[in-house]
Amino acid sequence: MKYILLLTIFSVTACxxxxxxxxxxxxxxxxxxxxxxxDIAQFxxxxxxxxxxxxxxxxxxxxxxxxxxxxxxxxxxYVGWNVTGSSQVWKLDAPMNFPAQLTxxxxxxxxxxxxxxxxxxxxxxxGGEENPGIxxxxxxxxxxxxxxxxxxxQAKPTYIALDGxxxxxxxxxxxxxxxxxxxxxxxxxxxxxxxxEKGLWAVSDVWSDxxxxxxxxxxxxxxxxxxxYNIENKKLVPIIGIGEQEDYSVNFASSTQDFIVQTNKLxxxxxxxxxxxxxxxxxxxxxxxxVDSFNLDQKxxxxxxxxxxxGYTKLYGLTLPNFKPLTLPAFPENAEHIFAxxxxxxxxxxxxxxxxxxxxxxxxxxxxxxxxxTRWIRPSTPEIDTRQFTKAKxxxxxxxxxxKIPYFVxxxxxxxxxxCPVIVHFHGGPEGQTQPGFSPHKENFLREGFxxxxxxxxxxxxxxxxxxDADNGAKRLNVITDIExxxxxxxxxxGAKKIGVMGGSYGGYSTLYAMTRFAGTFDAGVANVGMSxxxxxxxxxxxxxxxxxxxxxxxxxxxxxxxxxxxxITHIDKLKSPLMIVQGxxxxxxxxxxxxxxxxxxxxxxIPVELVLFADEGHGASKRNNQAMELTKTIEFFNKYLK
Numbered sequence: 071m072k073y074i075l076l077l078t079i080f081s082v083t084a085c086x087x088x089x090x091x092x093x094x095x096x097x098x099x100x101x102x103x104x105x106x107x108x109d110i111a112q113f114x115x116x117x118x119x120x121x122x123x124x125x126x127x128x129x130x131x132x133x134x135x136x137x138x139x140x141x142x143x144x145x146x147x148y149v150g151w152n153v154t155g156s157s158q159v160w161k162l163d164a165p166m167n168f169p170a171q172l173t174x175x176x177x178x179x180x181x182x183x184x185x186x187x188x189x190x191x192x193x194x195x196x197g198g199e200e201n202p203g204i205x206x207x208x209x210x211x212x213x214x215x216x217x218x219x220x221x222x223x224q225a226k227p228t229y230i231a232l233d234g235x236x237x238x239x240x241x242x243x244x245x246x247x248x249x250x251x252x253x254x255x256x257x258x259x260x261x262x263x264x265x266x267e268k269g270l271w272a273v274s275d276v277w278s279d280x281x282x283x284x285x286x287x288x289x290x291x292x293x294x295x296x297x298x299y300n301i302e303n304k305k306l307v308p309i310i311g312i313g314e315q316e317d318y319s320v321n322f323a324s325s326t327q328d329f330i331v332q333t334n335k336l337x338x339x340x341x342x343x344x345x346x347x348x349x350x351x352x353x354x355x356x357x358x359x360x361v362d363s364f365n366l367d368q369k370x371x372x373x374x375x376x377x378x379x380x381g382y383t384k385l386y387g388l389t390l391p392n393f394k395p396l397t398l399p400a401f402p403e404n405a406e407h408i409f410a411x412x413x414x415x416x417x418x419x420x421x422x423x424x425x426x427x428x429x430x431x432x433x434x435x436x437x438x439x440x441x442x443x444t445r446w447i448r449p450s451t452p453e454i455d456t457r458q459f460t461k462a463k464x465x466x467x468x469x470x471x472x473x474k475i476p477y478f479v480x481x482x483x484x485x486x487x488x489x490c491p492v493i494v495h496f497h498g499g500p501e502g503q504t505q506p507g508f509s510p511h512k513e514n515f516l517r518e519g520f521x522x523x524x525x526x527x528x529x530x531x532x533x534x535x536x537x538x539d540a541d542n543g544a545k546r547l548n549v550i551t552d553i554e555x556x557x558x559x560x561x562x563x564x565g566a567k568k569i570g571v572m573g574g575s576y577g578g579y580s581t582l583y584a585m586t587r588f589a590g591t592f593d594a595g596v597a598n599v600g601m602s603x604x605x606x607x608x609x610x611x612x613x614x615x616x617x618x619x620x621x622x623x624x625x626x627x628x629x630x631x632x633x634x635x636x637x638x639i640t641h642i643d644k645l646k647s648p649l650m651i652v653q654g655x656x657x658x659x660x661x662x663x664x665x666x667x668x669x670x671x672x673x674x675x676x677i678p679v680e681l682v683l684f685a686d687e688g689h690g691a692s693k694r695n696n697q698a699m700e701l702t703k704t705i706e707f708f709n710k711y712l713k
Contacts, residue, residue, distance in 0.1 A: 096606055097663030101199065101656045102685070104610075104663045110655060113669075113683040115699045122709075123702045125517065129510035130694055131452045134430040135160065135169075137411035137421040138446075139181055144419050144437065146209075147446050148172075148190070150180050155694030159192065161211070165435075165446045172211040178692050182227040184209065185234030185256070191217075191227055198688025199656045200224065200612075204239060204254075217254065218261070222246070224614070228273040231280060232415070238264075238273060247613035253301075264301050270614065275321045278368075282326050284309065290621025291501060292317040292538070298326065310345060317535075320345075324370055324391045332361055338534040342375060344393065353393040354386070360532055365410060367417040372396060372438070374410040374420070378532045380464060381478065381505040383407035385422075399436055399443045402426075406507050425507050428459040460516055462506035467525070467559040469552050476533070477525040477556070478506050481564075482516040491712040492521045492566040494556055494592070496584075498575030500541060500622065503532040511701065518705055520570075520712070523560050527552035527580075543624040544632035553584050557591040568712045572704065574598035574690055575660065582638035582651075582668070589644040594711035596704045598652045599660045599689050602668035603637040605630070612658040642671050648711045650680040652700055654687030680707070 097104050138149035147162045149169065157178045160169035173179045173192065182191040188209040195202040203219025204227055218225050220243050228251075229238040235256055240249040244266070251265035251273065265271065270288040274296065277283070281302055287295040295311040296318055309329060311318045317340070319332040328346040330353075336343075340361045342354035354361055357377060364375035373388045373396075385408040387396030401408050401424055409431075411421030418439055425431040430449035437444070462478040469475050482490065493515055497504045504524035515522050526533065528549040529541030541549050553571075561569040571584045571592040578600020585595040601607040608626050611619060620626070624633050634640055649672075653665035665681060672679040682703055684696050691697045 096603075096667045097610065097661070099610060099663075100612060100658050100661050102662075104661060105655060105666055105683075109666060110683055110685045113681045114685065115682050115703055118699060118702045119706055122518075122705050123698060126514055126698050126701045126705070128453050129514055130698055132430060132449065132454060132456070132510045134449050134508075135433065135447055137409065137423045137433050139184060139412060140414055140419050140421055140435055141184070142414045142416045142418070144414075144435070147421075147435070148181050148184070149433070149447065152694070156692065159190070161209075162446060165444050166448060169447075170211070172207065173214065176686075176693055179205075183230045183237075185230055185237075186232065187234045189234065189256070191230060191237060193225075193227065195688075197656045197686050198654050198690075198692055200658045200688055202226070224249075229276045229280075232278075238276070240272065242614055245613075247616070249614070265299065265304075267306075270617065274319070277322050277326050284320055284322065284329075286320070288618065289315060291618050293621070294318050296320040319364070321364075321366055322370065323366075330364065330366065330373065332364055334360070334535040338536055342373075342388075353388060360534065362532075363410075365413070366390070367413045367420075368415045369417045371417065372413075374413075376408075376410060378503070380476070381503060381526070381532060383409060383425075383505075385410055399441075407431075407505070427461040427506060427508055428456050430456070430508055454510070456508070456510075459508065459510075459513055462524075464506070467556060467563070469528075469549075469555045473528070475525055475527055475552055475556065477523050477560075478504055479521065479523045480512060480516055481521050482519060484519065485521055485564075489565045489567060490519050490521050491708070492523060492560050492564050492569045493708060493712075494560055494569065494571045495522065495524045496527070496553070496571070496573035496577035496580035497524065497530070498573065498577050499531070500529040500576040501531045501538060502576070503530045505532075514701060514705060515708075518709060520708065521564050521566070523556075525552070525556045527556070542622060544629050546623070546636055547632055550583065550587075550636065553580055554588040554591050557584065557588070568593040570594045570596070570708050570712050572596040572598070572708075573600070575600065578651075578660070579638070582649075583636070583641075585647060585649050586638045586641035586645050589641075589646050592647060594648045594708060596650045596652065596707055598700070599654060599657055600651070600664070601637075601660055602639045602664045604633040605637060606667065607660060607664055608633070610661045610663060615659060639668055639671060642668070642677065643675065645672065645677050645679075648678065648680075648707070650682065650703070650707050652682045652684075652703070654684045654689060654691065656686070656688040659689045 133153050135149040135151040138147050140147050150157050151160045156176050158173045159181045162169045177196045179194045190207050192205040193202045204217040204225050206215050223243045225241040227239045240251045242249050244250050253262045272286045274286045275284040283299045285297045285299045293315040296309040298307040316335040321330045323330050331343045331345045334340045343350040344353050360378045362376045362378045366373050377384045405424050407425035409423035413420040420436050422434045423431045433447040435444050460480045462480050466474040571581050573581050578597040581595045581597035582600050651665045655662045669681040691700045
């Protein structure tokens with residue numbers, strides 16, 4: 071394939087990078103079409119320390135499978151597991167049995183569901199492009215059959231018919247910025263379009279008649295509108311959210327005329343409501359914490375919901391239609407997270423996950439008829455005693471305006487008595503949240519003698535609507551200093567001589583901004599798939615993502631000056647400490663051009679920046695060897711510059 075480099079070379083005689091420069095489109099497009107073959111080869115990872123790599127590889131041997139899909143008879147469990155180095159589908163014939171691998175290769179493959187006649191519907195993404203195709207295979211394995219796959223098209227199954235005769239899916243094949251919705255007949259292989267409206271639409275729920283749907287129109291990163299839609303008469307009927315710019319999640323309740331609604335419109339926190347005759351009635355307690363998610367069984371008799379309590383996950387349940395508290399199985403008190411998985415279509419079994427700080431997530435199946443909880447999978451931890459893993463502690467640091475910012479910190483035992491360097495990790499999103507829990511990845515840094523701190527700065531989820539929306543658009547200028555405040559406080563708090571910063575996606579952006587705009591606060595940084603310019607990022611990110619990201623970061627026309635000020639590349643002249651950038655070439659979210667343009671600007675100004683490109687990855691490394699190389703390079707980098 072021929073690669074074309076579309077990078078504007080800026081004059082090396084310029085004494086400063088003026089903010090007007092970042093309005094230029096310095097690269098164009100996504101993936102390997104926007105970067106040269108020479109750049110990919112030049113910036114491939116090299117010269118890794120085998121001692122660190124071996125330790126990292128041991129940590130990667132600890133792989134926790136997904137909670138999975140249980141068959142209605144309770145006899146087989148299908149899980150996703152990356153034990154081979156990439157996520158594939160496995161089958162267990164009984165609790166605690168050794169699973170059989172059904173899919174293979176290096177590309178991420180996941181199970182979507184199973185038809186009534188024993189066919190498995192699968193999704194496979196090639197090279198991290200996030201343009202998955204739809205495939206099918208027999209329940210016991212065998213050849214993988216392609217159902218729908220088109221270049222540069224995302225195809226997402228949304229519903230499988232009860233009798234297995236058809237499934238629904240969406241694809242942006244007609245317009246890269248719009249999802250068209252289709253019905254695929256498994257007997258005739260015929261594809262029929264049933265919904266095609268402007269905007270970003272998704273199927274949120276399907277009623278038992280398989281003709282009445284809830285269609286959700288995404289207006290931004292959180293705001294949405296919800297409609298009832300009949301496939302036969304093509305009629306959209308408003309349910310909630312129309313013209314409001316509010317955050318809603320909606321499912322059918324006991325009929326097609328009443329609904330379960332999750333929203334933070336009436337409170338600072340997400341809460342569950344029953345919507346009937348236009349009236350919202352609260353059905354979950356006023357806990358002053360966010361309801362993170364909810365799901366109902368097929369018969370609409372049982373509702374499970376997860377509550378985010380300062381980053382820890384608590385599970386609750388309600389019965390329908392009276393919304394009385396549902397009795398759940400007892401779980402260990404020291405569990406940090408209790409998750410609800412999928413419920414079988416006959417409503418008898420539900421998969422559950424239980425997570426501890428020193429054990430991989432345990433997968434259970436609860437039988438609602440017998441009231442029994444059965445453990446199905448015991449994850450392996452070869453050559454590592456996870457009982458020695460460090461528990462994350464919830465702490466707070468003060469922002470310059472007095473706001474208390476929560477962070478989780480892990481401190482190695484050796485660092486309780488001596489001074490150790492600190493690594494500050496910022497999460498992605500920015501609507502994400504760092505949570506405590508089991509993490510072999512983070513243990514690598516503790517083993518190397520680093521204190522590992524993870525702030526949930528303003529803009530993070532889990533702390534209410536005001537906290538979540540505090541950084542929207544130009545308001546980010548008022549709270550972006552949470553990054554600098556974290557570095558100053560944590561270095562002093564733990565008596566560290568040096569402090570590093572790292573993160574992926576928005577965390578990668580935060581790292582680049584920390585190293586440029588707040589230069590001198592951090593002594594070294596590693597930015598993974600982060601945006602170097604919010605302007606060029608919004609110009610080139612995948613079309614389906616652009617309107618969602620504009621609602622979060624700002625409009626390139628209305629908020630241009632704020633976007634330029636908030637772009638790390640605007641402040642590149644301030645960079646003075648060691649920086650490494652890691653990027654997947656096939657990334658459809660943050661284009662590889664973001665990393666390359668920053669590197670080239672830095673080179674022209676004589677500023678040392680190390681760039682690592684993975685030619686076969688997208689938005690973060692998913693393949694085992696690449697993960698090992700990425701983590702090893704990061705540890706090597708911090709060992710070199712923080713010790």
